[in-house]
Amino acid sequence: MNRLFLRFFALVMLAVTVATVAIYAAITFFFGNPLEEVAQQQASGQIFLLSQYVDQAGTDEWLPRLNKIREITHARLELIPLSTALTTLAADKKARLMRGEVVIDVDSRSFYRRVDLKGERYIGSADEVIHALDLPIDVAPVLKTEVLRYIIVAICLLIPIAIWSSSHWRGLQALEKVADEFGEGHLQVRAQTRKSESIYPLAQRMNQMATRIESLLEAQKNLLHSVSHELRTPIARLEFGLELLRGAAQNPQLEARLTSMEADLAELNSLVNELLSLSKLDQQQSSHFTEFSIASCVQSSLDGLVHMLSGFQVSQDFSDELGRMRGDPRLLTRAISNLLRNAAKYTSQQIDLSARKSTNGDVEILVDDDGPGIPVEEREHIFAAFYRLDRSRDRATGGFGLGLAIAQKAVQVHGGQISVQEAPSGGARFIIRLPAGIALASA
Structure with missing residues (x-):
């Protein structure tokens, strides 16, 4: 039933x-x-x-x-x-x-x-x-007769209701399955129902909505990917032209101007690379996942930023007891690295990287800083692409507002979540939470 x-x-x-x-x-x-x-x-x-x-x-x-x-x-x-x-x-x-x-x-x-x-x-x-x-x-x-009479009436009502609800329930289960698959990123899935079924109009509306969403997302991906690729050619030409000018330039002021232009080109090139990384994450397939140690992944993200973090006090607290998981270690390392880069931009002195297992078996990776923190009303927006807080809209901190968006997508590919709250030091605490179901065995 x-x-x-x-x-x-x-x-x-x-x-x-x-x-x-x-x-x-x-x-x-x-x-x-x-x-x-x-x-x-x-x-x-x-x-x-x-x-x-x-x-x-x-x-x-x-x-x-x-x-x-x-x-x-x-x-x-x-x-x-x-x-x-x-x-x-x-x-x-x-x-x-x-x-x-x-x-x-x-x-x-x-x-x-x-x-x-x-x-x-x-x-x-x-x-x-x-x-x-x-x-x-x-x-x-007499009372038993009356009770029996009402029970028979109830059964006679319930039999057609059972038949009616059973057909509806099967149709609703099919729609629920389609919605789950669509939510997991399988944008081509559609509800298959017969015209005689009562939920057929609802299924058609869902299919139309899915088609519209798929076309919009596909257009966005194509635009993002195409623009990123098309920008590479003029960027390469500008770099080549600047290199030629630098070889012919004799004026110190021109040299300084060329250096500034090369910095702008490097920034633009970095933006293109970030856009390409963001578009590739939407096409990431779980079939490419491999088994790896979570602790090794956390350590790799820290080792890759030794030079950037050398001027800060960095503490680490994690062990091999975090276990192993199936996924893309490169993407998870990228997510943790982006959080560390973000912490390095705004911290005063201290950065804390830790990882632990919660009571329900989830793996939590925490990145804390002692910077100004993030206002509560801004915390749900900072993971949107190109979104910046007011205090970061200057060249001192750099960035394009894509680092946290890439980190979020990389974590979501693994079925996890990323959130932000206030750190004990008063700065920002970013939390990557990987569900218990992804763990395979202790390392």
């Missing part, structure tokens, strides 16, 4: 239960308690003897006939004071008793009826009530 059917089942059973209570309450309000009517039918023999045999007797024969009924029936007939009977009955039943009607008490399997309304039978009879006990009253079969 699927979740949709279970919810319908609970809803239908609740509706049937509420309907049963409402029907019983409505019938009781307008026509009286139906169980009392059943009990009165079951006790009709004793009631008939009382009304047709005892009531027809004269003044002297009334009590002897009542005693004869006591002898031939299993029911106990007792005479009790009217005041005693009134204390045991509800308000609506008291009025009926005072009118001389038979009042059924289903729970005690008995009934009450006044002996005489006018005191004509014998002295004091107007103040006495006949209390018939141990009557053959059993409403349990």
